[in-house]
Amino acid sequence: MGKIKLMHHVSSHLQLSQISKSFVRDGLPLPVLDKIDLEVQHGELVALIGPSGCGKTTLLHIIAGLIPPDSGTIFLNGSRVSDCRHHVAYMQQKDLLLPWRTALKNTLLGSEIAQEDLAQAEAHAEQLFAEFGLAGFEAVYPAHLSAGMRQRVALIRTLLARREILLLDEPFGALDALTRAELHDWLLKAHQKFPQTTLFVTHDVEEALKLADRVYVLSERPAHVKTVLTVALARPRDPTDADFVALKAEMLRWLRSP
Ligand SMILES: Nc1ncnc2c1ncn2[C@@H]1O[C@H](COP(=O)(O)OP(=O)(O)O)[C@@H](O)[C@H]1O
Numbered sequence: 001m002g003k004i005k006l007m008h009h010v011s012s013h014l015q016l017s018q019i020s021k022s023f024v025r026d027g028l029p030l031p032v033l034d035k036i037d038l039e040v041q042h043g044e045l046v047a048l049i050g051p052s053g054c055g056k057t058t059l060l061h062i063i064a065g066l067i068p069p070d071s072g073t074i075f076l077n078g079s080r081v082s083d084c085r086h087h088v089a090y091m092q093q094k095d096l097l098l099p100w101r102t103a104l105k106n107t108l109l110g111s112e113i114a115q116e117d118l119a120q121a122e123a124h125a126e127q128l129f130a131e132f133g134l135a136g137f138e139a140v141y142p143a144h145l146s147a148g149m150r151q152r153v154a155l156i157r158t159l160l161a162r163r164e165i166l167l168l169d170e171p172f173g174a175l176d177a178l179t180r181a182e183l184h185d186w187l188l189k190a191h192q193k194f195p196q197t198t199l200f201v202t203h204d205v206e207e208a209l210k211l212a213d214r215v216y217v218l219s220e221r222p223a224h225v226k227t228v229l230t231v232a233l234a235r236p237r238d239p240t241d242a243d244f245v246a247l248k249a250e251m252l253r254w255l256r257s258p
Pocket residue numbers: 023024025030032050051052053054055056057058059221
């Protein structure tokens with residue numbers, strides 16, 4: 001842990017104002033996002049939590065420029081932008097690994113496209129494979145990896161993309177508890193060294209409270225922001241600590257409230 005040297009990133013300030021989005025289902029409008037206001041400060045770690053199907057992935061797609069919002073505004077470092085596509089590294093909920101490339105080659109995709117120094121990128125990738133418990137699996141194809149391993153490969157690919165903003169959609173969802181806790185520690189250490197502006201989706205209240213500076217609690221679809229909780233607890237955080245327990249109870253109350 002902690003040996004890795006990622007390139008230094010400039011972090012960015014992301015702000016969403018009144019973002020709304022509807023899809024059409026069976027010929028009827030399906031409102032998904034309802035005037036979402038959200039801010040992630042320079043180097044902040046922010047969690048998005050909310051019920052399944054409420055619109056979390058849709059919001060990340062909008063930030064990443066994969067789909068447009070119906071209305072609302074996105075600001076990047078104070079300037080209005082249509083999306084953040086050139087500024088984000090986006091780890092999608094589906095890992096989207098290319099089946100015809102080995103695990104290592106999958107993580108190097110971005111570096112190849114950006115025509116970066118491949119030897120250096122590969123050295124970084126190999127360090128990360130070791131730190132994420134994947135040493136020896138570099139040459140294995142995605143079909144032969146477990147869901148948790150695929151997720152770690154996708155996470156490595158995202159980290160190697162070296163963008164100012166990280167968008168992570170349930171990045172630890174498929175992992176067993178032990179690996180999950182290890183990667184939490186790793187993420188916090190990496191973030192301490194290189195505080196990238198980070199927005200991650202989780203459905204796990206403890207995960208949100210362990211990692212995030214602030215947590216946006218979303219409602220059922222169409223999602224609106226129910227509340228924003230600030231997690232002013234020193235790290236590493238102990239889930240048995242009284243303040244942690246109290247915040248967890250508060251977040252659960254918000255999640256369950258109508
Ligand atoms: N392209 C689409 N067309 C129609 N409906 C969609 C589309 N993408 C997502 N949805 C619907 O929008 C809702 C929110 O989806 P999503 O953002 O994936 O939720 P979450 O990530 O919070 O589980 C769901 O009901 C989903 O079925």
